[in-house]
Amino acid sequence: MNLTRREQLTGRVFLIALIVVTLLPFVSMLSAALQPRGTVPSGLDWPSDPQWGNFADAFTAANMGALLRSSLLIVAGVVPVSVLIATMAGFGLGQLRVPGGRLVFGLFLLGLTLPFEAVVTPLYYQMQDLGLLNTRWAIILPLIGLYMPFAVFWMRAHFTNVPVELTEAARVDGSSTWQLFWRVQVPLARPAIASLTILMFLWTWNQFLLAIVLVDDATKRTMAGALGAFQGQWGTDLVLLCAGSLLILTPTLIVFLIFQRQFIKALIQGSVKG
Amino acid sequence: MTSALGSAPTGRDDRRARPTPTRAHRSRWARAAGTGWLYVLPALVMYAVFVLRPLVLTLQYSLYDWNGIGVARWVGLDNYLTVFTDSDLLKIIGNAIVLIVFFSFIPVALGLLVASMVRRITTGPFGTVVRTILFLPQVIPLVAAGIAWSWLLSSNGLVNQVLRAVGLGGVARAWLGDFDTALPAVGVIGAWVLLGLCTILLVTGMSKIDPALYEAARLDGAGPFREFFAVTLPSLRQEIGVCLTVTIIAALASFDIVYISTSGGPGLQTTVPGLEIYRLAFSQRQVGLASALAVVLMLLVLACVLPIQRLSRGEKS
Numbered sequence: 001m002n003l004t005r006r007e008q009l010t011g012r013v014f015l016i017a018l019i020v021v022t023l024l025p026f027v028s029m030l031s032a033a034l035q036p037r038g039t040v041p042s043g044l045d046w047p048s049d050p051q052w053g054n055f056a057d058a059f060t061a062a063n064m065g066a067l068l069r070s071s072l073l074i075v076a077g078v079v080p081v082s083v084l085i086a087t088m089a090g091f092g093l094g095q096l097r098v099p100g101g102r103l104v105f106g107l108f109l110l111g112l113t114l115p116f117e118a119v120v121t122p123l124y125y126q127m128q129d130l131g132l133l134n135t136r137w138a139i140i141l142p143l144i145g146l147y148m149p150f151a152v153f154w155m156r157a158h159f160t161n162v163p164v165e166l167t168e169a170a171r172v173d174g175s176s177t178w179q180l181f182w183r184v185q186v187p188l189a190r191p192a193i194a195s196l197t198i199l200m201f202l203w204t205w206n207q208f209l210l211a212i213v214l215v216d217d218a219t220k221r222t223m224a225g226a227l228g229a230f231q232g233q234w235g236t237d238l239v240l241l242c243a244g245s246l247l248i249l250t251p252t253l254i255v256f257l258i259f260q261r262q263f264i265k266a267l268i269q270g271s272v273k274g
Numbered sequence: 275m276t277s278a279l280g281s282a283p284t285g286r287d288d289r290r291a292r293p294t295p296t297r298a299h300r301s302r303w304a305r306a307a308g309t310g311w312l313y314v315l316p317a318l319v320m321y322a323v324f325v326l327r328p329l330v331l332t333l334q335y336s337l338y339d340w341n342g343i344g345v346a347r348w349v350g351l352d353n354y355l356t357v358f359t360d361s362d363l364l365k366i367i368g369n370a371i372v373l374i375v376f377f378s379f380i381p382v383a384l385g386l387l388v389a390s391m392v393r394r395i396t397t398g399p400f401g402t403v404v405r406t407i408l409f410l411p412q413v414i415p416l417v418a419a420g421i422a423w424s425w426l427l428s429s430n431g432l433v434n435q436v437l438r439a440v441g442l443g444g445v446a447r448a449w450l451g452d453f454d455t456a457l458p459a460v461g462v463i464g465a466w467v468l469l470g471l472c473t474i475l476l477v478t479g480m481s482k483i484d485p486a487l488y489e490a491a492r493l494d495g496a497g498p499f500r501e502f503f504a505v506t507l508p509s510l511r512q513e514i515g516v517c518l519t520v521t522i523i524a525a526l527a528s529f530d531i532v533y534i535s536t537s538g539g540p541g542l543q544t545t546v547p548g549l550e551i552y553r554l555a556f557s558q559r560q561v562g563l564a565s566a567l568a569v570v571l572m573l574l575v576l577a578c579v580l581p582i583q584r585l586s587r588g589e590k591s
Binding site: 008010021043044111116145149151205242 | 552
């Protein structure tokens, strides 16, 4: 291409600097996590005798087993339902074009830039009235609602681009709307659904505000919420804090590395559309 | 040939030619409309119960003086008056606006710089590795980013270690605890989280620019600067718009990073509206004032984001 070699080189240097800056916090945390317990680590200082056992201590201290289970339960409660009802709504608004659909869509758009802080206080009292405070439902139910603006927007964008002739043809064949939706449209929407699923998994796993406001018990929170509690409890023990934080990060990192292609695609599309 | 048969093909042609349904089409849809609503309803109900209802309640609370338990007292717009006159609250809103510089302008500017030099990240394995690493901060919880950076910026942390190593030990300090540096330090954490995302979005946008445009610019004798302002910047309008939207929302609605790294301190130096809403509502039991601040925050986000949307999408479509 028309880039000179010197320009290409400067570009590479910048990119590598960026990568180093991105990775340094993780490396620094790892070096602190491997120091002997009870010492005060300093900067980036690789220990001569790395204490991998600290991770085992952190696993017990953070009650990781319970945290993983809790996060998985919350994800299982939020993601499938959100994806299903958002896909149905996207189909209704984008493909069936229900009367009054534009108005409803406008209503959803209203929530697209809504900071969660704006509704968290009433949600607290609402959950209190429903007797759901300090249960996982207090995180699950509001999250489904809060995801709807983006999710419906996303799925509607997909269904608007599917030619109406497809629906028409299926109707002539005498299939019901549900058959049309489930057998024809959903399989075609698979890429859009996959990206949405990934984004919602990530957002749920990392949700912090709702977790700390609506659930006191760290073992009933999301991973991010639990990490907040862990910091509160072990904030002064830097070695254990770093080990615990890295442990709590690991599941997301593993899932990210396995599905990284899909993740990056979803994140790029997600921010472009959102 | 009967008229019915004669009209049928025209009807079908109409249907193909126009996106808007014909009358025959429409009657079939009218029957389906009831069914159609059943598809929209579950999402709408969840949204109404867990977003719209709380939103209306926030508006309502904001007009009352309420401690969350006792009887609420109607105060009209007094809470809003407090938000706009109380010096602490104004400072807190100002903090969020300062954070925009760090969360938004710095990542976008640096992202543009890298993007204009890299233009496309290699497609091979090296490209995949680069993309994966730059996306890491987007994948981990913000809480984790907050913990990692609290450690980096602490008095024994890596930042000070580096400063001492290059002979700048004099400026070393507990960055997040210092009155003057706490807010910029929080900003740096946000910049770190958002830099990779902006870079990748901008580089992706850059790879879609027609190389002929650059060749034409070079033939006209444009240097790298003119090339940047004449070709790169205008072509990346939409991507820049996206980056600004995402990052400005992240700055104004920030909560996680601040809560973990400074809890708003020292003093009110790093307190942001999100944190103050949380405190007012749940520690100080001033639900009305918290709600008024929440409404102001919501409007502030819209006031920043809507013009950007209009500017970046406007002329393209």
